[in-house]
Amino acid sequence: MSITERRHRERAQRHDLIIAAARNLAEAEGWDAVTTRRLAEIVEYSQPVLYSHFDGKDAIVRAVAIEGFVELAAAMQHARSQGGAPAAALRAVCGAYIAFAAARPALYQAMFALPVDVKFASAETPPPLQAAFAELVGVLRPFDAQPDQLAEVTWAALHGLAVLCRGGRIPPQGEDARIDLLVNRIIVGGTGAGR
Structure with missing residues (x-):
């Protein structure tokens, strides 16, 4: 597997992880609890990493x-x-x-x-x-x-x-x-x- 392929796979995995975390948090505490700060803590990535995948909470909810x-x-x-x-x-x-x-x-x-x-x-x-x-x-x-x-x-x-x-x-x-x-x-x- 090339470095580019590995990076694409890792990016897709991060994307899916963010969506799953948002869903789980929303089901547990409601959508008001879903913030980029909370998601960054849950998935253990910085907020800039989240923003490299989604423009914000609205984009996460859309996904x-x-x-x-x-x-x-x-x-x-x-x-x-x-x-x-x-x-x-x-x-x-x-x-x-x-x-x-x-x-x-x-x-x-x-x-x-x-x-x-x-x-x-x-x-x-x-x-x-x-x-x-x-x-x-x-x-x-x-x-x-x-x-x-x-x-x-x-x-x-x-x-x-x-x-x-x-x-x-x-x-x-x-x-x-x-x-x-x-x-x-x-x-x-x-x-x-x-x-």
Whole structure:
């Protein structure tokens, strides 16, 4: 391995370490606790080293959010592939989305609540965001010939359920029934091709 290759590998490892530290700190103490000073202490690099990777906290949150979309897309893809028939796959994907949001609240907050410089629904949308949305579109295609809008509404419903449950506005014990209701409404309202 050349010196240049080794330096690139070490830089990538530092980059990943900073992102992991930010995620762990945010999950443990919230995003307000995530500062470049704290991260520098945790990863045992100077603040200038952190700034050589990221312009500041906002850039770190953006990187965390994009990583979150990679994980969300993978979780939904796995659920869809294990789901079986279209209705069961839709139920599995909705359940995977809600479970993802509940299991990683700080990550989910970075993805959907914190101000990040990430474009949604545009030509500039990063591939991980496109992949997550494509999972919803794919699982909804059997129920609607034009599933993009249905995917937006489903995403909004799932996001609302996740946020309301996390905030204690609705009780967590009704989660399965709410997902079933959402899935049944999508099935009844769609073309019925996948029933």
